Amino acid sequence: MKTRLTERFGIEKPILCGGLMWLATAEYVAAVVNAGAMGYITPRSYPDEAAFVDALRRCRAMTGGRPFGVNLYISARPEENARMRRWIEILAGEDVRHVETAGYSPVAFLPALKAVGCQVVHKATSVRHAASAAKAGVDAVVLIGAECGGHPGQGDIPAMVLAARALEQIDVPVLVGGGIGSGRQLAAALALGADGVLIGSRMLVADEIWAHDAYKTHLLSLDETGSTTVLHALKNTYRCLANDTAAAVAALEAEGVRDYETLGPLIGGMMQRQAYETGDWSQGVLSLGPAAAWCDRLEPAGAILDRLTAEAETALRSARDRIAPALAPA
Ligand SMILES: Cc1cc2nc3c(=O)[nH]c(=O)nc-3n(C[C@H](O)[C@H](O)[C@H](O)COP(=O)(O)O)c2cc1C
Structure with missing residues (x-):
């Protein structure tokens, strides 16, 4: 499953696991990275700077030199971004080279992130914001639809619509985010022309997510209306x-x-x-989003990601066998 994203990031699976407040710890991100995807530690999940730095070091040890990332949530209120410069210094010092930005525009922080060699993926909830982030120099954009767990923005537009529109307008790699929990959807995103998907809710039942088993077990009972x-x-x-x-x-x-x-x-x-x-x-x-409907067992993050890609391959093979033979030559 080679895409512009896997090539650029040197990862095997075209899947990013987005930051999860309180839950995207070193242990979780290391499991995602070791399974061939990319994950992002959330600094605000840690009580102080020392604990965050310790998490970065533990993640580095657990991933044996594979790159991993950090989530930087940017607020529209500048006073709430006071810690951002310090976090970027820490990333540089700890040799972290992948960042997922979300929330407000990353433009003010891009020069500093680029100066320390970071690959920046920006999660945008509108095509317009994704296009301006791409123009400003981010390495990839994720179009986050109304289905996403967390903050979908105010547009109320589904991920597939946003991503298809973005692919018509944006040159950097484009990913689909929001509502993705199955391999069929990963296949659909790739067929759309997207470079991968970004997921969150589907991963909450991973063994490396530290939340209480009673919470994770409840997620197993949900369908798409949860x-x-x-x-x-x-x-x-x-x-x-x-x-x-x-x-x-x-x-x-x-x-x-x-x-x-x-x-x-x-x-x-x-x-x-x-x-x-x-x-x-x-x-x-x-x-949480409706992608939790695909949470069907408690298992390691790597097993979830392996199943997603295997299902996507099956779906793509099936599409090739069912549809491709009937296509007239281009
Ligand atoms: C429990 C949880 C916590 C989240 N915390 C953050 C966060 O701190 N920062 C952020 O940028 N996105 C956060 N998100 C959003 C995810 O990174 C991702 O964009 C989203 O889950 C994708 O949609 P999906 O849940 O439908 O897969 C969170 C999502 C969940 C489910």
Whole structure:
């Protein structure tokens, strides 16, 4: 499965495993990387700089020299990006050469990231933002659709639509992100002309995800209706597990509540961490998308990724046998 992405990144599988707040630890990212994909550690999951640096070193030891990445979530509010410069210094010092940016535009940070030799993948929720990131010099773009776990943006457009539109306009490698949980979808993305996929929700049942087994076991029971969205009214749409907290947030929004003083305690990260620690999945706004429907067993990350690529190969062979013979020569 060679694509511009696998060639450029020197990886075997055209799959990126996106940053997962609290959960994309050194152990998880190392497992993804050792399986031939690319993964991104989330620095904000660690309590302080020393713990983050320690995670980078452990990941390096576990991956035996294979490159791995870090997720940098960029805020629209400059004061919240204060730590970004320091993180880039740390990446340079620890020889980390892959970065996934998300949230706001990466343009302000690209010169610094490029100066230290980073390959930058930007997750964009609109074609326009992906095109401007590509123009500014990112190495690849991921078009994140409305189906994604976490923040899909406000456009409400499915990933396949965004990616197909982007492929018509953007020269750097283009990936599909959001709702991808099966090999058939990876095959469809490759047939579309995309260079790969980026996934999150599907990986949450990996053995290397430290969340409590009660949470992971609950994910096994979900179908494609297991997620919902909240915070539309605040123009900060969030796709998450359909649970008691999501219902409470939706009810407050319906009542007209718009202030973060009331909503903040329900949507805050500490509630997420507690849910992952205790396994009480009824509490917290827990990032999740419909791709969790394909979470069918607890197994190592590498086994999930191997199954995805094997299924994609089967789907592509089937398409070749069913459709290609009937095609008139170009
Ligand atoms: C539990 C969870 C936590 C996430 N945390 C982050 C994060 O901290 N930073 C980020 O850029 N994306 C985050 N995401 C989004 C993923 O990196 C990825 O873009 C998304 O999961 C893709 O959609 P999918 O879940 O449908 O596969 C998170 C997603 C999940 C499911």
